[in-house]
Amino acid sequence: MAQRDVKNRIGSVQNIRKITRAMEMVSAARLRKAEERAASLRPYADALRKMTRQAAQAAGSGELQAQPVLQTHEQEQTVGLLLVTADRGLAGAFNSQILRAGLQRAAELEADGKSVRWYATGRRGLSSLTFRNYEVAASYTGFTDAPNATHAHEIAEELVGAFVDQQIDRVEIIFNHYVSPLVQEVSRQTLLPLSKAEVEVEGDPAADAAPEATAGPKALVEYEPDPAEILAQLVPEFVEVSLLRALLESAASEHGARMTAMRSASDNAGEVIDNLTLAMNRARQAEITQEIMEVVAGAEALN
Amino acid sequence: MAHTPFRVDVLTPTGELFGGEVEQVSTRTVAGEIGILAGHAPLLGRLEPAELKLHVSDGDVKRYVQIGGYVQVAQEGNVLLLVDEAFPVEEYSVEDAKQRQEKAATRLAACDEGTEAHRLALAAKQRADALVRLADRL
Numbered sequence: 001m002a003q004r005d006v007k008n009r010i011g012s013v014q015n016i017r018k019i020t021r022a023m024e025m026v027s028a029a030r031l032r033k034a035e036e037r038a039a040s041l042r043p044y045a046d047a048l049r050k051m052t053r054q055a056a057q058a059a060g061s062g063e064l065q066a067q068p069v070l071q072t073h074e075q076e077q078t079v080g081l082l083l084v085t086a087d088r089g090l091a092g093a094f095n096s097q098i099l100r101a102g103l104q105r106a107a108e109l110e111a112d113g114k115s116v117r118w119y120a121t122g123r124r125g126l127s128s129l130t131f132r133n134y135e136v137a138a139s140y141t142g143f144t145d146a147p148n149a150t151h152a153h154e155i156a157e158e159l160v161g162a163f164v165d166q167q168i169d170r171v172e173i174i175f176n177h178y179v180s181p182l183v184q185e186v187s188r189q190t191l192l193p194l195s196k197a198e199v200e201v202e203g204d205p206a207a208d209a210a211p212e213a214t215a216g217p218k219a220l221v222e223y224e225p226d227p228a229e230i231l232a233q234l235v236p237e238f239v240e241v242s243l244l245r246a247l248l249e250s251a252a253s254e255h256g257a258r259m260t261a262m263r264s265a266s267d268n269a270g271e272v273i274d275n276l277t278l279a280m281n282r283a284r285q286a287e288i289t290q291e292i293m294e295v296v297a298g299a300e301a302l303n
Numbered sequence: 304m305a306h307t308p309f310r311v312d313v314l315t316p317t318g319e320l321f322g323g324e325v326e327q328v329s330t331r332t333v334a335g336e337i338g339i340l341a342g343h344a345p346l347l348g349r350l351e352p353a354e355l356k357l358h359v360s361d362g363d364v365k366r367y368v369q370i371g372g373y374v375q376v377a378q379e380g381n382v383l384l385l386v387d388e389a390f391p392v393e394e395y396s397v398e399d400a401k402q403r404q405e406k407a408a409t410r411l412a413a414c415d416e417g418t419e420a421h422r423l424a425l426a427a428k429q430r431a432d433a434l435v436r437l438a439d440r441l
Contacts, residue, residue: 041316276309
């Protein structure tokens, strides 16, 4: 390769490294924000659980169990699969591993004689599914790097509606579970029917054991509307919370995955530059040697 | 006139909106406008789209717009508001509200009557309508 060509290539690899470095830093900053957002969901979910317990107690026994989103459908024919992917690529295996897990799960379900209804968040998941000629029942795009409650609300209502109307008998969500900035694990979770564990207060035995026994006389609690109705509205909120948690974790994972991918891209670019520089030096040396040989040969010819 | 202050926390899924002592909370539940002072009876209520006012002191009133959520007055008198979506009053725009209304209307039109999807869409439409109506009241 001529010296000039190698020089050009070094230049373009250096430019690429600048871009990947910048992307790495952007992802690192966004990752921190996404982590914070994921953490701030917890107090909300805990408070929601406590309110639900209060409403469930007031509504009377059996009310909570009777909530439609907690019901297992007797016959599971159609399973909704929600793939949580990113809007953009350049994040290593982030999107492809979700898709792979989704297709594998679909094959399992179909082997069991069930049919699959696809849902997707993120442009990557949607385009991969449509490219493979799967029909996507609903898709949600444009927010995957910073999802908020409104997005989760929209998705949850669609899924809860379809579930309660018996169009789907079960909903599973496949997303990248956030372990650390470097590690994301593909995780599959059943979103509907909602597990009772999600609704119940965790590790709070003192509160569970006869709360009426504490303190003296208690004022009567007002309910607007009545407890059963509040309960009916509170319980589906947990679907939203689970969903939002998955979306937020996926967003944090996305930034982590992109950060890692961009870091290795930058490292790789450095290696490529080193190799090319070596090649360029060799080419230059070869050229000089060639010239010297020509001069010497010319001088010898004169003698 | 100063009232006894009490503890209020306003939580949203994406973080705490407010946490501290206030003298009065005014908001709206499905049963109508409600003002909460210190010593209010225990309450659990569903919130409607409305203005949420936190009277920190006479001259300091924090104003937000809430879309929906729950309000709880505990036995001890602490007030907890769980709001699924809320933003400062200055960020309210009629255009946004109308856009939401339109979206809700399209969604409602696509649902068959009598289904759960229809019921949810109807509720969303009513919330959006209430949000648009709020424009005259802010």
